[in-house]
Amino acid sequence: MFIGSVPKDVMLQMHHIVDFENYNNAWVLCSGSFRVDSSISSTYEKLKVHSNDVNILSVSIGQLAVNETVKFEFINKLAFVEEYLTSRNGCGFIDRVASIAASMQIAKFSSKNEYNQIHQKHIIQNFGIFHQKAKESIQRLLDKLPIASFTPGDFIEQAKKARPETDIVIAFPPTYKGGYERIFKFVSENISWVPPEYAIFDPKTLDRFLLELMDRDISFCVYGDQEMENLKCGGKFLSNTNKPIYLYVNNIERSSFRRKSQTSRQFKYQEFDPATATAKSIVNVTRMDSAQMTFLKNVYLAKRISHVSGMFNYCVFIDGKLAGGIILSLSKYGDIESLYVLSDFSVSRNNRLSKLIAMIATSKDIVSEIERRTLLKFKQLCTTVFTEKPVSMKYRGIWNLYSRKEGFLNYHSPVRNQSPQQIYIEWFNKYNK
Ligand SMILES: C[S@@+](CC[C@H](N)C(=O)[O-])C[C@H]1O[C@@H](n2cnc3c(N)ncnc32)[C@H](O)[C@@H]1O
Structure with missing residues (x-):
C-alpha cells in the first residue's frame, strides 16, 4: 500500500x-x-x-x-x-x-x-x-x-x-x-x-x-x-x-541518562499460594502499566537494587490471584533478535513458583503480543543473573546457560511455542512439589 x-x-x-x-x-x-x-x-x-x-x-x-x-x-x-x-x-x-x-x-x-x-x-x-x-x-x-x-x-x-x-x-x-x-x-x-x-x-x-x-x-x-x-x-x-x-x-x-520517573500506583490483588495449585487452575497473563509494575517491584524485588523500568510489563494470575510479574525490554546490546527479561519475580518462594514465572516469560503469547506492538520479530529471550554461584537454581533446566562471567550469568531461551496455560500444566506436572 x-x-x-x-x-x-x-x-x-x-x-x-x-x-x-x-x-x-x-x-x-x-x-x-x-x-x-x-x-x-x-x-x-x-x-x-x-x-x-x-x-x-x-x-x-x-x-x-x-x-x-x-x-x-x-x-x-x-x-x-x-x-x-x-x-x-x-x-x-x-x-x-x-x-x-x-x-x-x-x-x-x-x-x-x-x-x-x-x-x-x-x-x-x-x-x-x-x-x-x-x-x-x-x-x-x-x-x-x-x-x-x-x-x-x-x-x-x-x-x-x-x-x-x-x-x-x-x-x-x-x-x-x-x-x-x-x-x-x-x-x-x-x-x-x-x-x-x-x-x-x-x-x-x-x-x-x-x-x-x-x-x-x-x-x-x-x-x-x-x-x-x-x-x-x-x-x-x-x-x-x-x-x-x-x-x-x-x-x-x-x-x-536523564532521571526516569518511577511513579508507583497501588492496586488491589490477592497473592497466589502455590500449595493451592491444581491441574485445573486457570492462568492469565495481563499487561500492566509501568506505575503498577513499580508498585509490585517495590514489594517483591530486592530493595538495595535500583531497578530499571522495562518497556513491557506483565503479571501472571492463577485462579485470579497474583503469582508473579515479568518485565521485558528490547535488548540494548544491538542484538536485534532478542528480547531481554529485566526481571521476573514470584510472590512466593514455595513449590518452585519462580520457575513457572521464568518459563511463562518465554511464552509465544507474550512474545507475539510484543511483536504486534513493536512490529519487530524475536527469536529468543535473554536475561542476566547477578550471582557468584555457577548456576541459577531458578533458570536451571528451563533456560540455557549461555555464559558465565565474573559476578553474573547470562541465560538464553528460545521462545516457547506454548500458551501460559500449557506452560502451567508442564510446570504443575514437573516442578510443583
Ligand atoms: C520516505 S516516506 C516516509 C516513510 C515513513 N516514515 C514510513 O515508514 O512509511 C516520505 C513521506 O514524506 C511525505 N512528504 C513529502 N514531502 C513532505 C513535506 N514537505 N512535509 C511532510 N511530509 C512530506 C510523503 O508523502 C511520504 O509519505
Whole structure:
C-alpha cells in the first residue's frame, strides 16, 4: 500500500538508540505508512505521538486515526469509484480511504502500453476485491495506531512545535526531490481535494534542517540517504536493493541518562499460594502499566537494587490471584533478535513458583503480543543473573546457560511455542512439589 517505508531493522535500531520513556511527545514527521508511529505509540503508552504527512492517502489515514475526515471526490478516470461507493450501502469514511489505497494499485499501471492497460482494466473490473483488501489492511493499521494528533502539512513547519528536553523529532523525509509527487500524480489528477500547503523537499537540504534542530536543542532521530560530514551518524544500513540509509541523532546520549520517573500506583490483588495449585487452575497473563509494575517491584524485588523500568510489563494470575510479574525490554546490546527479561519475580518462594514465572516469560503469547506492538520479530529471550554461584537454581533446566562471567550469568531461551496455560500444566506436572 505504501512506498518508501522505514525498513524494520532500521526501525529496531531506533528503538535501541532512543529511550522514548524520557520524552512526553514524539513528533513523527513524514509518517507515510505510519510504521514508526504505530510501533512507538503502541509500545510507549505515555508517549504522545504526533503524526504528519501531505499525501492524500497518509493524510486520510492520519485523520481516520484521530476520528476526523477529509473531503475529496473521485473524478475523471476514477469517477467510477464514486459510483461504486454510492452503490454500496453503509459506506463510511474508511471505505473512501480504502478506495484511495485501491486506486494507488491502478496508478501503478497508468502508462499506456498494452500490459499496463490490461492490468488497469483488471483492477477496475475487480475494484470491490482490491477495495476490501485495502480496507482490511487499513483497519489492521488503525487498530494499533493510538496517535495523539495528526497534522497535514509541511514537516519543517511541524518540527517547530517540538520543545527541548521533553520532545523528540523522528523523521524519514523523502530521499528524491519530487519523488512522492510523482508517485501520487495519478491520484492527484483523478481525486479532487484541497491538499495541505507544503514545500517540495530537496534532500540536499537535510543537513540545514538538522542543524536548525540542533540550534534549538531538540532531540532527534532522522533518517536520510546521504552521509553528512558535519553531523553525527548513529547508524548506517546497507541493503542489496536500496541506497544505504543513515541515521542521524542528537541529544540522545544525554537524554538517556536523564532521571526516569518511577511513579508507583497501588492496586488491589490477592497473592497466589502455590500449595493451592491444581491441574485445573486457570492462568492469565495481563499487561500492566509501568506505575503498577513499580508498585509490585517495590514489594517483591530486592530493595538495595535500583531497578530499571522495562518497556513491557506483565503479571501472571492463577485462579485470579497474583503469582508473579515479568518485565521485558528490547535488548540494548544491538542484538536485534532478542528480547531481554529485566526481571521476573514470584510472590512466593514455595513449590518452585519462580520457575513457572521464568518459563511463562518465554511464552509465544507474550512474545507475539510484543511483536504486534513493536512490529519487530524475536527469536529468543535473554536475561542476566547477578550471582557468584555457577548456576541459577531458578533458570536451571528451563533456560540455557549461555555464559558465565565474573559476578553474573547470562541465560538464553528460545521462545516457547506454548500458551501460559500449557506452560502451567508442564510446570504443575514437573516442578510443583
Ligand atoms: C520516505 S516516506 C516516509 C516513510 C515513513 N516514515 C514510513 O515508514 O512509511 C516520505 C513521506 O514524506 C511525505 N512528504 C513529502 N514531502 C513532505 C513535506 N514537505 N512535509 C511532510 N511530509 C512530506 C510523503 O508523502 C511520504 O509519505
